[in-house]
Amino acid sequence: MATLKQLAKREERFVSGHRLCPGCGAGLIARMVMLAIEKPVIVGNATGCLEVASTIFPYSSWNVPWVHSAFENVSASLSGVEAAYRSLKKQGKIDEDVVFVAFGGDGGTYDIGLQSLSGAAERGHKMLYVCYNNQAYMNTGVQRSSATSKGAHTSTSPVGKAIPGKGQFPKDLASIMVAHNIPYVATSIPGRWNDLVNKVEKAVSFNGFTFIDVLSPCRLGWPHEPSITMEIARLAAETCIWPLYEVVEGKYRLTFRPKEKKPITEWFKLQRRFAHLLKPENQPLLEEIQKEVDTKWEALLKKCEG
């Protein structure tokens, strides 16, 4: 795996001047993913924070060919580009090895883009799909998505007398992707750069569709102090609400095991969207969420041992 000093010698392919919020997790993820790849890259970007903030007319922060079409179809658009590339290669018109990377937020991946994601995975296009998962529609005003944590306050699951935040647990998208029998699925965080860089290097070495779900701290929607973006991502892994693992050809492997599994309150207390969960009246809900996290973690450990 590349060291920081080696990475620093590479060309930046996601450059300064984008208008993501100060301390945005998506900016970190985009930079790290692009730094991890040495070959020529073509990027597709679903509608979302990253796309909106990195390509405000007439500027672009992408130093590589980049295509945007709509919210729901980055996987389909990039499938087309990849198929055209394969055809040109077959005709002998291109001989370079090109890597294809799609970026989508959780809205464009878990919800709106799920069918095109599934289609591209099933057809086996050679591309890496990176979901930068900030767990809500942050760009349009913090609406809940199917990736939002249970109990989180969002503008469409507002905490009040009627409900204590979002009522459902998040969709387990990694498992859905594993069920597509693709060669590589992983979860990651920008808080451990080596975890993310390593997984991207691995993913693009496969000849097929690969998927990495990267938790993307959002100082606006979670909200949290911007300086702790990386730390809060690490805390998600240390509390096991966002375990780090990879699934290579169907085989599960844990890539980070916390020395001591922290209670989820450690993660919740740094984010205002969960502030109500720490009040005595919401103790049962807090316990329910902790129990779910524990159950999922145990199940994951079993899969990794098996």
Place this chain on the structure above:
Amino acid sequence: MGDKKTGWKELPEGDILEGGSSLKFKTGNWRNRRPVHILDKCIHCFICWISCPDNAVRVDSEAGKFKEFDYDYCKGCGICAHECPTQAIEMVDEQEAEK
């Protein structure tokens, strides 16, 4: 009816932006705190460099040394200071620093 359909070659092009052109858009004026480097404490680990969402930490990659902050783009988020293992970065009030 019977009109020839427009082929893909006749369709208007979408917007095409120049790669990397956001470098022309300076985001440094968003900042209300700025990172200040304390050379004595720095171990040149490059953690701050990889931790900047705005690529505003300049390093000398050949010499393997921290160089400077690029205040044209730094938004003052403070991640670099928070992640630095030796507290070699201090966040200071922008207006104080300007004086």
